[in-house]
Amino acid sequence: MKATAIAHSNIALVKYWGKRDVALNLPAAGSLSVTLDGLSTTTTVSFDDSLDGDRLILDGQEITEGRPLDRVVTFLDLIRAEAEVTACATVETSNDFPTAAGLASSASGFAALALAATTAAGLDWSKERLSALARRGSGSAARSLFGGFAEMKPGLRPDGADAHAVPIADADHWDLRCLVALTARGEKKVGSTQGMQRTQATSPFFNPWLATMDDDLTAARQAVENRDFGALAGVAERSCLRMHATAIGADPGVLYWNATTTSLIHAVRHARDEGLPCFFTIDAGPHVKVFCPASSATDVEAMLRDSSGVLDVLVTRPGQGARIIEAR
Ligand code: DP6
Numbered sequence: 001m002k003a004t005a006i007a008h009s010n011i012a013l014v015k016y017w018g019k020r021d022v023a024l025n026l027p028a029a030g031s032l033s034v035t036l037d038g039l040s041t042t043t044t045v046s047f048d049d050s051l052d053g054d055r056l057i058l059d060g061q062e063i064t065e066g067r068p069l070d071r072v073v074t075f076l077d078l079i080r081a082e083a084e085v086t087a088c089a090t091v092e093t094s095n096d097f098p099t100a101a102g103l104a105s106s107a108s109g110f111a112a113l114a115l116a117a118t119t120a121a122g123l124d125w126s127k128e129r130l131s132a133l134a135r136r137g138s139g140s141a142a143r144s145l146f147g148g149f150a151e152m153k154p155g156l157r158p159d160g161a162d163a164h165a166v167p168i169a170d171a172d173h174w175d176l177r178c179l180v181a182l183t184a185r186g187e188k189k190v191g192s193t194q195g196m197q198r199t200q201a202t203s204p205f206f207n208p209w210l211a212t213m214d215d216d217l218t219a220a221r222q223a224v225e226n227r228d229f230g231a232l233a234g235v236a237e238r239s240c241l242r243m244h245a246t247a248i249g250a251d252p253g254v255l256y257w258n259a260t261t262t263s264l265i266h267a268v269r270h271a272r273d274e275g276l277p278c279f280f281t282i283d284a285g286p287h288v289k290v291f292c293p294a295s296s297a298t299d300v301e302a303m304l305r306d307s308s309g310v311l312d313v314l315v316t317r318p319g320q321g322a323r324i325i326e327a328r
Contacts, residue, residue: 001087002046003119007111007322009039009103010143011178011281011289013236014220015243016152018200018210024160025136028200029213031152032220033143034291035171036178037319041108043093044326045116051088059094075110075137076117083121091117097314103180103287106192110137111144111322119327127321131164140192147171147321149224151217171318174227177297180314181288181304183260192284195247195254203249209242229293233272233279236291240281256285260309264288267307276300 016031054073056063063069076089091113095105114134118125125133127145135142135152142164143150148171155163190198200206216239223231247254261282268280268290278292278300292300297315304313 001048001120001122002044003116003327004042004044004325005112005116005119005322006040006042006325007108007115007141007144008035008037008147008319009041009097009105009108010035010140010150012140012143012239012283013232013281013291014213014216014239015283016139017196017243017246018206019139019196020154021158021160022197024163025139026160026163027135027139027152027154029210030154030217031140031143032168032217032224033140033150033152034176034178035144035147035150035319035321036316037171038314038316039095039097039103039108039180040319041093041095041105041112042325043091043109043112043116045089045091045113045120047085047087047089047120049087051090054088055090057090057092071137072113075113078133078136079114079117079121079123083118083123085121089117089120103182103285106138107140107144110134110141113137114141115145115322115324119324128164128166130322132161135160135163145322148173148318150321151221167321168221169224171320174224174318175294176318177292177294177300178316179290179292179297179300179304180316181264181290181307182311182313183258183264183288183309184286185311188256188285190254190256190284195250195256195284198252198254199247199250202251203246205246205249209246212242229277232291233277236281237279244282257282258286258309260307261286261288263309264290264304264307267303271300271303276303 010033014032018028131145149168
């Protein structure tokens, strides 16, 4: 009744933004991502009959109330129902990156929790089924079950059983680097769940944006298959900018960028014009993620570190999917 899993964060190249069903957390469209070897969460779940409530220990500190604990309890309830387990659980989870830096922790967090908790509850599920489960915790977590390049399928079924990620290519398919330029400290003000729901409810650009998703997914899938860096750069930057454009068009507008975010967009494009292969993507926060071939990583890192407002740069590469590291 005890298991430990590790999962890595992922960065979307074709963005998920909006839901076709809030209760089941079904995405409005597909998305495509790279799972990264850094940015990992390790989670141990142990079910224990003697507990009278679920316990969450995050980076060594017990969380006794609030949204993170509520999300974990709701998620464990799904697993208890499937496994016919009634015991409460202790969830000990730690990130190898600063949780408060505003980097995605829900993706690695719910992927690791889905795998550790199902294993501890005695369930032996396929990666696809685990991915659909992880989606209930956070849409982006569904993609972190798989290593390398993964595509989230929005599915058609009302129960969401077919809304899960599928693998596209392994981590060693393409020797890319993803450099994460940190541009601010602290949590973002508008979380992704809230930001996408406000966008969907109020932005006149949301539905036109959704109509572009299938073409972007096809283009990104082909670029990955062909290891076509220029094609991937084109589709990833336009997907990112259009996602943010829909959010900025909400009422009130959802704007995640700071001045450094904007100047890095220009810096990356300028470097590319000068012959350095690189492209940017930005999630629901002010940090900028820059992809490049492994051979250009040193130059891209130097360019980012030289840019004013950059607090730190993390260098990551495609990594493995979620896996169990201990179970008994
Ligand atoms: C901008 O997966 O955090 O990172 O399903 O509501 O938990 P919820 O949202 P979440 O949204 C991620 C949004 C994004 C784009 C992406 O990862 O595809």
